[in-house]
Amino acid sequence: xxxxxxxxxxxxxxxxxxxxxxxxxxxxxxxxxxxxxxxxxxxxxxxxxxxxxxxxxxxxxxxxxxxxxxxxxxxxxxxxxxxxxxxxxxxxxxxxxxxxxxxxxxxxxxxxxxxxxxxxxxxxxxxxxxxxxxxxxxxxxxxxxxxxxxxxxxxxxxxxxxxxxxxxxxxxxxxxxxxxxxxxxxxxxxxxxxxxxxxxxxxxxxxxxxxxxxxxxxxxxxxxxxxxxxxxxxxxxxxxxxxxxxxxxxxxxxxxxxxxxxxxxxxxxxxxxxxxxxxxxxxxxxxxxxxxxxxxxxxxxxxxxxxxxxxxxxxxxxxxxxxxxxxxxxxxxxxxxxxxxxxxxxx
Amino acid sequence: xxxxxxxxxxxxxxxxxxxxxxxxxxxxxxxxxxxxxxxxxxxxxxxxxxxxxxxxxxxxxxxxxxxxxxxxxxxxxxxxxxxxxxxxxxxxxxxxxxxxxxxxxxxxxxxxxxxxxxxxxxxxxxxxxxxxxxxxxxxxxxxxxxxxxxxxxxxxxxxxxxxxxxxxxxxxxxxxxxxxxxxxxxxxxxxxxxxxxxxxxxxxxxxxxxxxxxxxxxxxxxxxxxxxxxxxxxxxxxxxxxxxxxxxxxxxxxxxxxxxxxxxxxxxxxxxxxxxxxxxxxxxxxxxxxxxxxxxxxxxxxxxxxxxxxxxxxxxxxxxxxxxxxxxxxxxxxxxxxxxxxxxxxxxxxxxxxxx
Ligand SMILES: Nc1ncnc2c1ncn2[C@@H]1O[C@H](COP(=O)(O)OP(=O)(O)OP(=O)(O)O)[C@@H](O)[C@H]1O
Ligand SMILES: Nc1ncnc2c1ncn2[C@@H]1O[C@H](COP(=O)(O)OP(=O)(O)OP(=O)(O)O)[C@@H](O)[C@H]1O
Ligand code: SF4
Ligand SMILES: [Mg+2]
Ligand SMILES: [Mg+2]
Numbered sequence: 001x002x003x004x005x006x007x008x009x010x011x012x013x014x015x016x017x018x019x020x021x022x023x024x025x026x027x028x029x030x031x032x033x034x035x036x037x038x039x040x041x042x043x044x045x046x047x048x049x050x051x052x053x054x055x056x057x058x059x060x061x062x063x064x065x066x067x068x069x070x071x072x073x074x075x076x077x078x079x080x081x082x083x084x085x086x087x088x089x090x091x092x093x094x095x096x097x098x099x100x101x102x103x104x105x106x107x108x109x110x111x112x113x114x115x116x117x118x119x120x121x122x123x124x125x126x127x128x129x130x131x132x133x134x135x136x137x138x139x140x141x142x143x144x145x146x147x148x149x150x151x152x153x154x155x156x157x158x159x160x161x162x163x164x165x166x167x168x169x170x171x172x173x174x175x176x177x178x179x180x181x182x183x184x185x186x187x188x189x190x191x192x193x194x195x196x197x198x199x200x201x202x203x204x205x206x207x208x209x210x211x212x213x214x215x216x217x218x219x220x221x222x223x224x225x226x227x228x229x230x231x232x233x234x235x236x237x238x239x240x241x242x243x244x245x246x247x248x249x250x251x252x253x254x255x256x257x258x259x260x261x262x263x264x265x266x267x268x269x270x271x272x273x274x275x276x277x278x279x280x281x282x283x284x285x286x287x288x289x290x291x292x293x294x295x296x297x298x299x300x301x302x303x304x305x306x307x308x309x310x311x312x313x314x315x316x317x318x319x320x321x322x323x324x325x326x327x328x329x330x331x332x333x334x335x336x337x338x339x340x341x342x343x344x345x346x347x
Numbered sequence: 348x349x350x351x352x353x354x355x356x357x358x359x360x361x362x363x364x365x366x367x368x369x370x371x372x373x374x375x376x377x378x379x380x381x382x383x384x385x386x387x388x389x390x391x392x393x394x395x396x397x398x399x400x401x402x403x404x405x406x407x408x409x410x411x412x413x414x415x416x417x418x419x420x421x422x423x424x425x426x427x428x429x430x431x432x433x434x435x436x437x438x439x440x441x442x443x444x445x446x447x448x449x450x451x452x453x454x455x456x457x458x459x460x461x462x463x464x465x466x467x468x469x470x471x472x473x474x475x476x477x478x479x480x481x482x483x484x485x486x487x488x489x490x491x492x493x494x495x496x497x498x499x500x501x502x503x504x505x506x507x508x509x510x511x512x513x514x515x516x517x518x519x520x521x522x523x524x525x526x527x528x529x530x531x532x533x534x535x536x537x538x539x540x541x542x543x544x545x546x547x548x549x550x551x552x553x554x555x556x557x558x559x560x561x562x563x564x565x566x567x568x569x570x571x572x573x574x575x576x577x578x579x580x581x582x583x584x585x586x587x588x589x590x591x592x593x594x595x596x597x598x599x600x601x602x603x604x605x606x607x608x609x610x611x612x613x614x615x616x617x618x619x620x621x622x623x624x625x626x627x628x629x630x631x632x633x634x635x636x637x638x639x640x641x642x643x644x645x646x647x648x649x650x651x652x653x654x655x656x657x658x659x660x661x662x663x664x665x666x667x668x669x670x671x672x673x674x675x676x677x678x679x680x681x682x683x684x685x686x687x688x689x690x691x692x693x694x695x696x697x698x699x700x701x702x703x
Contacts, residue, residue, distance in 0.1 A: 046559040046560075201588070201631060205629075206646070230632030234632050273589045289529050289531055
């Protein structure tokens with residue numbers, strides 16, 4: 001385990017909007033979290049809450065219609081004795097520095113391995129390209145590194161996989177190739193956006209076990225994006241829960257499952273079918289559905305669905321992120337003393 | 348399980364459940380679906396994908412029967428054969444009419460098949476692809492009623508409103524298009540449409556797999572409610588064991604086109620008899636961080652159904668395989684009352700289940 005509590009990544013008050021024909025989509029409106037070196041942070045939340053856009057911002061790869069309108073992403077890079085804070089969001093996306101970070105420091109794997117691998121090139125070609133982009137090695141060395149990286153993700157017959165086209169591999173094998181490409185340059189931080197969502201449970205179990213082994217071996221930091229709370233429980237040390245473009249709670253894994261404070265986190269946990277359920281138990285559902293991003297509720301954006309809703313407060317003002325315990329942040333008026341004791345004073 | 352005959356108030360088809368109400372609603376016997384593999388200029392058949400290979404099961408009235416297994420094991424193909432979206436290569440599909448009369452679905456002519464569609468409906472996985480984006484809710488949900496000359500005008504309007512209410516949607520949204528609805532709402536629309544002709548049997552092919560957990564919970568509850576209220580019977584296809592556990596009364600586990608284990612849900616989880624079932628149970632990510640994270644992981648990939656392994660299809664991945672497994676195909680045998688498994692060692696192995 002790396003030194004405790006040495007921050008590697010800070011995301012502060014991130015706001016990212018997309019300009020579309022039908023108006024502005026406020027995809028992120030206050031994403032805050034901290035990742036410590038050597039830890040695995042889970043980012044969870046329902047479809048459309050902004051998980052993938054958050055990953056795009058960290059990679060400084062927001063699609064052209066999108067803009068980071070506020071906030072920052074700060075990466076703490078180790079060099080020699082100390083660390084240097086690099087504000088990723090201040091770097092031009094195509095700058096040399098940003099390209100160096102993407103690849104040498106931070107790598108990413110995506111949900112759909114088929115769309116992120118080029119069907120026209122062999123696995124070997126794509127691996128070599130990634131290696132040559134970031135490392136100064138000759139052809140034989142690059143090939144040796146490539147075969148080694150396929151071996152490392154436990155692909156049987158790495159030579160054969162090297163010469164294969166993506167469609168000749170199974171879904172699980174393609175995802176292993178994606179991981180091999182991402183890890184070929186030994187990143188310090190890996191962002192995995194739903195890396196197992198498209199896979200079968202058994203294949204998912206293989207990939208999760210592989211990622212755990214690689215993490216034990218390299219101590220890399222991982223941001224693990226998923227909507228599956230079972231996967232979170234198996235993989236993560238910390239969890240950030242998102243709702244409609246905001247982080248509503250961040251704390252350690254045990255607290256997330258055993259004493260969550262935000263009503264949304266609590267409701268989410270109650271809605272999952274569990275194996276130890278009584279067959280006749282009705283699943284508790286969260287009232288209503290996630291609102292359309294074009295009509296975001298006033299005040300706390302969870303208030304129309306919240307069982308603990310405080311009339312006169314929650315629909316009036318936006319809650320801020322408050323620290324309820326050491327290392328435990330919650331964005332909810334229930335825990336904000338200034339808000340519940342003096343309603344209506346803040347602008 | 349005994350069920351009371353239903354008497355729906357606004358039935359599109361008023362069934363008189365004049366039969367005994369006993370026995371299975373659907374029986375599938377020795378179902379085979381072999382897709383030809385064609386190659387070359389002459390498109391000669393060079394082999395077959397045995398997508399479904401000798402599958403038999405029966406679904407009791409008013410129950411939910413689950414089909415589970417990894418991608419490509421033949422779940423959807425089985426479901427499609429049952430409702431004759433695919434014409435099976437061989438086998439019998441016997442449906443029991445309300446008056447106990449058995450009907451062989453595999454042998455129906457097109458006209459009788461159309462009538463049968465009133466009894467049996469299907470709901471698909473992808474709520475985005477399965478609804479026509481150019482039709483309003485009213486047109487989508489009302490279409491089966493119009494095509495079958497069940498109702499029109501104000502009558503139609505009222506029936507569609509009732510169907511929407513039944514699945515928890517507001518009738519005021521009747522004139523909107525599907526794009527205005529979320530994934531969960533679209534899946535409700537699919538269900539409303541499936542319910543239009545008052546079916547007795549629904550094939551649900553991964554109806555919640557594409558949905559978020561919170562929405563998934565709403566749809567699972569709805570499926571349960573509809574069963575209770577209208578005595579509906581389901582064939583429920585899923586790959587998520589937690590979902591199966593929550594909704595099914597009995598389950599068949601499929602592997603490479605065959606059933607490898609079949610019993611009640613309770614029994615399957617408590618005391619699995621097939622090593623593949625044990626592996627599936629072991630693979631479920633459990634939402635409890637205090638549970639030990641290290642566990643046995645099933646190695647390898649699902650074999651190609653066009654070229655399955657010798658002997659037991661599972662032997663290359665099985666932790667308990669012996670020489671006999673490579674050579675001899677195990678039969679699907681009954682090892683306890685109503686508990687079938689296809690494994691040479693089902694009687695000896697002490698497999699790990701779950702305390703439920
Ligand atoms: N390129 C884009 N143009 C316009 N809007 C976008 C774009 N990318 C994302 N959005 C919008 O931003 C919001 C957040 O999307 P994002 O993809 O981050 O969600 P997510 O949490 O990753 O969801 P999922 O679980 O479905 O992957 C959504 O409302 C989405 O429609
Ligand atoms: N029309 C077809 N022609 C040829 N092969 C087919 C056809 N439809 C399905 N198959 C093959 O039959 C096998 C079973 O497919 P099926 O769709 O039934 O699997 P499934 O269990 O539903 O999988 P999933 O979980 O991915 O939906 C697969 O190998 C598939 O490639
Ligand atoms: S028959 Fe042999 S290989 Fe097949 S499941 Fe049983 S023990 Fe495993
Ligand atoms: Mg996403
Ligand atoms: Mg299928």
